[in-house]
Amino acid sequence: MSDLIYxxxxxxxxxxxxxxxxxYEETQKNKIAFLSQLPDGTQIDDSDSETEYSKLxxxxxxxFKSNDEELEGYYYPVRLNDTYGLQIDCSVKNQTDxxxxxxFKTLKTEIDSRHHKELVAIGQTWLLSGYLSKDFFQNPEDIAQDCYxxxxxxxxYQQKSSGTFLGSSIFEFLGSRNLDRNESSDRHVIIAIYSNRESAEKAAEFYSDWMGLFCYRNKITWAYRQSRLVKESLIKHYKKVEENRKIIDQSDYWQKKQNFAISRKILNNISDILQQYTIDLLKLSFQKKIIEIxxxxxxxxxNLIKEKANRSDRLDFLENFSDLATKKYLLQLTKDIENMQLGLQLLKDTINAIRSHIEVEKAARDRNFQEFVAVVGAGVATVSLLKEPVKDCKDIFSKTDICNYPFSFSLAIGVLVGFGFWLLRKRLL
Structure with missing residues (x-):
């Protein structure tokens, strides 16, 4: 038998x-989405000032009134700095049987009907509670399992932990969703089985503490999930640069003249990727800072909860989350940031190498063009110089037909001079 009172x-x-x-528009949109969780016509007092805990x-x-007359419940909205928090409570009115x-399935159906899905939640926690009857001996762990x-x-569920709270049994169930697979949220459930009515009534004083504690926990897991998405994006950026680099590193790539224009496009593309990579790297550091705070x-x-509760209470399972955040989340993020910073340097080196190739290729093209201009200039100058003297060529070449074609003669001499000038430049430069 797994019965609980209230x-x-x-x-x-x-x-x-x-x-x-x-x-401002996005903030207002978030506010409207949060308001949609509350009864129609509800007004909230939400100032722009920073506040650690504010009732809205x-x-x-x-x-609220349920269609089921045996149930009762309420909404409790708050703001914790940059985060909205909402507690939806539902219980059985009967506090004796x-x-x-x-x-609990009936209670969950009632709450689900009042939780609108358009709110983009960063996380959520379920808290189940009730107290034992004095007339029957029951195993709290078995009851907690049945309630789940x-x-x-x-x-x-992935993991179950236990402890004591206000001299009673308390359990934590973690859903099987894997954070490393970037699931939208992990399932976090706390079940408190109080030994008597007095403990249950005392526990009501801790709702604001749970509100804050669960908020910080969900923000930590949310930030870690976001960091996994950012890491994936960084890896994709790096792979794109590697693909472009392999194209340019081909042995005959720079020998093809048409690849010069392609190289400029590749360089611009890599520069754009580098900019996005840098932004994502900053986002990764930002998620780490969120976890730390x-x-x-x-x-x-x-610590405040432990001070308010009994000194003999064991809340080790809640402290274990601190170890998880420190030894896994923060450690992993630190390593990721270090590795991605090395990747950033490699990307910069790749850009510099490509830019150097392009500059060398451009210099070679400029030099060839200058040589062409010089050679043509020498030929044109020669033709110009021969323009007048060629009129008197009959006195010199009277026995040849050269003078019958003065322009062709001048052009031929210009070509020969230009070719000789080109050979001379090749030897001297």
């Missing part, structure tokens, strides 16, 4: 208010 389900949803480089409505809780674990299965029909906030909030 089963309560809370969904904590988080969405960005002002993403990096967001325009008066009263802070907005109650034990309810089967499958009641009632909530998610796939019965699929939110990890610090997470640890601070967790």
């Amino acid at each position: 089963p309560t389900l809370d969904l904590f949803i988080y969405a960005l208010n002002t993403p990096l480089n967001a325009t 409505t008066k009263p802070a809780q907005i109650d 034990p309810q089967p674990a499958k009641r 299965y009632a909530l998610f029909e796939d019965n699929n 939110n990890l610090s906030n997470y640890q601070t909030r967790l």
